[in-house]
Amino acid sequence: MLCSINYLHNKSQQSFYLCAMSTLNEQIQVLTAEINAFVPQNAAELEDFRIKFLGTKGLVKSLLGEMKNVPVDQKKEAGQMLNAFKQTAEAKYEALQNEFAGADASANKIDLSLPGTPTSIGTRHPLRVVENQIVSIFEKIGFSVATGPEIEDDWHNFTSLNMPPDHTARDMQDTFYVAQNPDWVLRTHTSSTQARVMETQELPIRVICPGRVYRNETISARAHCFFHQCEGLYIDKNVSFADLKQTLYYFVTEMFGENTKVRFRPSYFPFTEPSAEMDISCTVCGGKGCNLCKHSGWVEILGCGMVHPNMLKNFGIDPEIYTGFAFGMGVERITQIKYQVNDLRLYSQNDVRFLRQFQGIY
Numbered sequence: 001m002l003c004s005i006n007y008l009h010n011k012s013q014q015s016f017y018l019c020a021m022s023t024l025n026e027q028i029q030v031l032t033a034e035i036n037a038f039v040p041q042n043a044a045e046l047e048d049f050r051i052k053f054l055g056t057k058g059l060v061k062s063l064l065g066e067m068k069n070v071p072v073d074q075k076k077e078a079g080q081m082l083n084a085f086k087q088t089a090e091a092k093y094e095a096l097q098n099e100f101a102g103a104d105a106s107a108n109k110i111d112l113s114l115p116g117t118p119t120s121i122g123t124r125h126p127l128r129v130v131e132n133q134i135v136s137i138f139e140k141i142g143f144s145v146a147t148g149p150e151i152e153d154d155w156h157n158f159t160s161l162n163m164p165p166d167h168t169a170r171d172m173q174d175t176f177y178v179a180q181n182p183d184w185v186l187r188t189h190t191s192s193t194q195a196r197v198m199e200t201q202e203l204p205i206r207v208i209c210p211g212r213v214y215r216n217e218t219i220s221a222r223a224h225c226f227f228h229q230c231e232g233l234y235i236d237k238n239v240s241f242a243d244l245k246q247t248l249y250y251f252v253t254e255m256f257g258e259n260t261k262v263r264f265r266p267s268y269f270p271f272t273e274p275s276a277e278m279d280i281s282c283t284v285c286g287g288k289g290c291n292l293c294k295h296s297g298w299v300e301i302l303g304c305g306m307v308h309p310n311m312l313k314n315f316g317i318d319p320e321i322y323t324g325f326a327f328g329m330g331v332e333r334i335t336q337i338k339y340q341v342n343d344l345r346l347y348s349q350n351d352v353r354f355l356r357q358f359q360g361i362y
């Protein structure tokens, strides 16, 4: 069977040219051998194969198009040959396609042993971490949390706490006054919440009052215009200074470890009598002397005392029947000691390098 066609594959243009050289039979034999021998290295080569043989301008189509030139008596035979050729090309393509699809699927398979993409869940602020710790230590022994407003009136922040307007003790706490109302201040301590609790709650009272407080201080490594306190108040019959000492000693050992020592120094607060400040043995040097304890072996952590009878009277509580103790600590100070944060400003700078160090601590 003679035929006037030969095919040259012009790969770059993705089209195929015919030239009069050999018989259709020979052509098909050569091309079939090419199909059978074809081993693609990648999916792109397989795609080239598809375009070359099975594409809209591919060899199968072109050869079929040539059928019109085949003499009538040879059409049947030529048709069968071309059909067989077409099927060979299609079968090869399908088989290879399945192979590559399988390879691709395994390439895309998820390897469950690989570590996942980390998702940042953020961290709790160190002050919140420590506030939670303080609160939960006191909750264990029956204290409940009380909160109050940050904008306070004079009565709750000062006067009811045995600090009348001309009391010199007001100088201890440089106060921010609210311009619109001379009676309003930004609370200088959470003792104001204790006052509110005494005003509203039934006896006995056992509360811990966490919260933000404000004082007109120049911002430095050691002072800030706002900070956080946790103050406690316990009023009942027969509450003694020994109860105060034991409660605070329990707190210290829970917070800083069993071997921590405590000492009480006499002090003065208008709302407590007697008053004291409590130091703990330095948690960094263990008492030998370092920068944190200024080489004294002791660090001050809180103020405390027995609730002043005048304060009890201010809230209608009979000091002949009831006694109580109160204490107040700075959360920044406890955090500084526990995690050795040496600059107060770090707490409010929102530097994630600082904050991330508390990741995983709750």
Ligand code: PHE
Binding pocket: 188, 189, 190, 191, 231, 269, 272, 303, 304, 305, 326, 327, 328, 329
């Ligand atoms: N309110 C005091 C302060 O802010 C702390 C304190 C509370 C002291 C209760 C004694 C008793 O410094």
